[in-house]
Amino acid sequence: xxxxxxHIADIKTHLSSEPEVYVVYDRNVAWVVKxxxxxxxxIETSESRKTLETVEGICRWLVEQNASRSALILAVGGGITTxxxxxxxxxxxxxxxxxxxxxxxxxxxxxxxxxKTGVNLDGYKNMLGAFRMPEATFISADVLRSLPQRELRxxxxxxxxxxxxxxxxxxxxxxLHGVTQELILKAARIKEDIVGRDPFEKGERAKLNLxxxxxxxxxxxxxxxxxxxxxxxxxxxxxxxxxxxxxxxTIGLSRRLTADFQAVGLPTDCPYPLETLKDAMAKDKKAxxxxxxxx
Numbered sequence: 001x002x003x004x005x006x007h008i009a010d011i012k013t014h015l016s017s018e019p020e021v022y023v024v025y026d027r028n029v030a031w032v033v034k035x036x037x038x039x040x041x042x043i044e045t046s047e048s049r050k051t052l053e054t055v056e057g058i059c060r061w062l063v064e065q066n067a068s069r070s071a072l073i074l075a076v077g078g079g080i081t082t083x084x085x086x087x088x089x090x091x092x093x094x095x096x097x098x099x100x101x102x103x104x105x106x107x108x109x110x111x112x113x114x115x116k117t118g119v120n121l122d123g124y125k126n127m128l129g130a131f132r133m134p135e136a137t138f139i140s141a142d143v144l145r146s147l148p149q150r151e152l153r154x155x156x157x158x159x160x161x162x163x164x165x166x167x168x169x170x171x172x173x174x175x176l177h178g179v180t181q182e183l184i185l186k187a188a189r190i191k192e193d194i195v196g197r198d199p200f201e202k203g204e205r206a207k208l209n210l211x212x213x214x215x216x217x218x219x220x221x222x223x224x225x226x227x228x229x230x231x232x233x234x235x236x237x238x239x240x241x242x243x244x245x246x247x248x249x250t251i252g253l254s255r256r257l258t259a260d261f262q263a264v265g266l267p268t269d270c271p272y273p274l275e276t277l278k279d280a281m282a283k284d285k286k287a288x289x290x291x292x293x294x295x
Contacts, residue, residue, distance in 0.1 A: 002113070002188050004181075005140040008032060011074075011101060014138065018072050022065060024058055024085040026077030029103045032143055033076055039065055045080040047224040050120045052128065058088040072097045072135065078104035078151075079111025079228070082134075083126070086117030090132035099136045103143040105155025105179060106229050109162060109187040112137050114195040114205075123223070124283050125216045131200055139188060141181045152179065153265050154229025160261070161210055161236060162187040166194075175260055211235030214270070217280035221272045233266040 005011060015021055025033050027042035041061045043054060062071070075085030075098060082100045089098035102112035118129020144152070156179060163171035167190065174183055191208060198205035214235030218226055226234075240257055243249030258268045270277075 001136045002185065002192055003136050003138050004185060005101075005138050005142070008101075008140050008142045009035065011138055011140075012037065014136070015072070015074070015099070020067060020071040021074055022062060022067055022071055023074045023076060024081065024088070025075075026081045026103065029077055029143070031146075032101070032103060036074075038074070043077075043081065043084070045077055047080070047120060047125075047219070050080050050084060052119055055084050055088045055091075055119055058085065059092050062088070062092055067092070067096070069093045069096055072099060074099050074101060075112075075134075076101045076103060077107075078102065079107040082107055082112040083117050083129070084119060086115070086132050086134065087119060087129055090117055090130040095132070097135050098132070099138065100134050101138045101140070101143070104147060105144060105152050105184065106158050107155075108137075108139050108144075108184055109155060110158040110191065110208075113188055113191045114208075115199065123220055124280065125219060127283075133199070137188070139181075139185060141184075149265075150227065154227045155179075156264060157211075157229035157233040157236075157261075157266055159183065159187045160264075161232065162190050162208070164236075164257075165207055165210060166190045175264060178264075211237075211239050213281055213284050214238040214277065216284055217277035218270055218272065220280040221276050226271075230267050233261050234268060234270045237261070237268045238270060 021038040023033055023036055023038050023040035025040055025042055026045045033040050073085050073089045075082045082102060086098050089096050100112040102108045115131045115133035117132050118126040121127035160171060160174060163174060170183060170186055194205055194208060211232045212235060215231040218231040218234055219228060237254055237258055240249055240254035244251055244254060261268050
């Protein structure tokens with residue numbers, strides 16, 4: 001459930017009836033949680049630290065706190081934080097509840113919505129994980145005010161992807177006027193609606209992976225130096241070109257998307273040859289049997 005927060009402190013009211021709340025947060029956003037009344041665990045967040053070892057550390061901390069099966073984890077941070085805290089919630093005592101307070105644009109419109117949790121394995125994205133729906137995802141404009149421009153652009157890629165799939169008017173508005181709270185909530189609710197109809201990605205939800213097969217391979221090739229959103233932007237362009245070559249997309253789509261993305265500062269040229277990406281795409285978690293890759 002998407003819930004808008006006027007102020008960060010309002011989350012205390014939303015969770016006031018919870019008997020046990022344990023906060024797992026990205027140590028880079030300690031200022032967000034400093035006035036929270038609950039016990040809190042800071043974690044390091046990078047693709048290289050998105051591992052089972054980190055999730056085990058979260059679970060050990062919960063054991064130390066005597067967290068019961070009635071507990072709720074509040075994940076505060078970007079997509080790496082919400083993925084790992086959600087995964088810990090899915091396995092601790094065979095499953096407890098969790099909620100998200102995403103602190104990046106990318107996580108507000110995508111990563112913190114829909115219950116995909118997990119960790120990387122040997123550099124491959126999200127190879128271990130589970131579907132575990134959060135009790136709520138709290139959206140606050142306050143947390144974005146200190147976000148670096150590169151991270152905002154990274155989130156913009158996911159926001160534009162959602163509107164490309166579901167709301168052409170909102171797509172044009174985002175290109176012309178930039179990111180607003182109204183657009184963030186619109187994109188979040190579009191994803192929430194799609195997930196509600198297809199929670200385990202058996203059909204409609206798969207379209208939200210637009211650009212991600214190429215994008216995850218680009219991230220892998222870059223050893224994490226290219227952020228997720230930027231990689232997805234490049235991946236969308238590659239997917240559009242593939243669609244044109246297969247006769248599935250309108251000729252000129254990739255050219256138009258390239259111009260749109262460049263106009264808002266997103267990278268569009270993949271720095272790696274397709275041969276370099278091939279192995280990672282074959283190992284992508286969305287790949288089908290028999291060597292078939294889903295784009």
